[in-house]
Amino acid sequence: MVKHARRIPPDLSVPVQHVEEEVPREFEGMRLDAYLRRRYPWRSREQYQGMIRRGLVLLNGEPRKSSTSVRWRDEVWVDYGEPGDLEADPGSIPLRVLLEDPVLLVLDKQPGVVVHPVGKNRFNTLTNALHARYRNMEDPSRDIVPKLVHRIDRGTSGVLLVAKTDRARAELGRQFEDREVEKEYLALVRGLPREDGGLVDLPIVPEEPARPGKPRMMTVPVGSGPDARTGWKVEERLRGHALLRLFLYTGRTHQIRVHCAALGHPLVADDQYGDGKALYPSTAAGADAPERGEAPLLDRVALHAARLVFTHPTTGERVAVEAPLPPDMRTALAALRSG
Known part of the structure; x- marks a missing residue:
């Protein structure tokens, strides 16, 4: 039996301008675009299809179609061009x-x-x-x-x-x-929910027509798309806002943001599903607009992956890990509590 050398994945601590490798046996028969997406997930499948059309992907030294099936030990070459952040360390x-x-x-x-x-x-x-x-x-x-x-x-x-x-x-x-992982998030949302908790059970699909650059999702009636379920409860009621704990039972794109918007309570600073407005000291105190020259307290989507529970792949024990709220969300909460 012939032993083959260990395939060494590229070292991503140095700039990646092109990748060249042999197709491993387990990917035999996969479409070329799907193979690239699986192996190098920093590009979408649609982006790889565009690169294939432009001749930036070669299979055994020749351009091929996206639908071409790769074979074990085929030579794949991908040109990513110059990274835009070469000075980063x-x-x-x-x-x-x-x-x-x-x-x-x-x-x-x-x-x-x-x-x-x-x-x-x-x-x-x-x-x-x-x-x-x-x-x-x-x-x-x-x-x-x-x-x-x-x-x-x-x-x-x-x-x-x-x-x-x-x-x-x-x-x-x-x-x-298989949805065996428990996922909990904390989100700061606009407005005060009437209820103390509940379940959003609304399928999520891409909005049409699609917007270039920023894909946007939307909810549709049950039975009209892939299921999407988010449990929620109010952790704290604040001035014009609420801190929600959310339980992600499925994993659709932008699921929490879309479902919170469907509740009528979009996340703070969400420019796709809310008003996109940052939270400032003055607006946290109840003002309609920030004061001139005021620095924001929170100017990114107010979402935090708070807790993850999974089964350890070696010991078989359930493991729960929690991350503390970051400084910007802690500061925003303190401002909304004051006064």
Whole structure:
């Protein structure tokens, strides 16, 4: 039996301008665009289809169609062009560790940090920072390739689960797919709900016609789209606002933001499903508009991944991890409580 050398994933602690690799056996028969999306998820499948049309993807040295099936040991070459953030130092991006063991890592992601390379942000992301800390290209026995198990948006803060082995990534990913992971979020919303809690059970689909640059989702009647369910309860009632705890039972795009808007209580500073207005000291005190020159207290979507519960892929024990509220949300809550 012929033994093949271990395929070494690219080191994302250095700028990625192109990728070249052999197709692993487990991807035999997959469409080319789907294969690229699976292997390098920092681009969408539609973006890869555009790159294929422009000749930026070669299969065995030749341009192919998106529908072409890849075969084991095919040579795939992808040209990503120049990263837009070459001066970034991924090693300087702080990693706030909530839990770590030999097979997994749980981070407290800070707001404003992109989690994986996409668009112009291809070298200053959390994935790049993880590679800077854990990759060891000189010693394969010590080389750890960290893989995100799930994703949260750039503006969202909180718990983020990372696998340090392929086996852990597969098992944790399965748990997310089978809805065995408990996910709780905290959100600061506009207005005061009449009830103390409830369940939003409304399917979510892309809005049509689609808006370029910022995809927007919308709710539709039950039976008209994929199911989407969000439980919620009021944690605290504040001046013109409420802090909600939300329980994510499905994982649709923008689910919490869409469902909160459907309740009539969009998230603070949500420019897609709300008014997009930041919270200022004066508006927190009840003013209709901020004072001139006033700095915002909270100017990103007010959403925090507060708690994650999963089954450890090695021990089989249930693990619960919580992330504290970040400073901007704590400051906003303090301002709304005062007076």
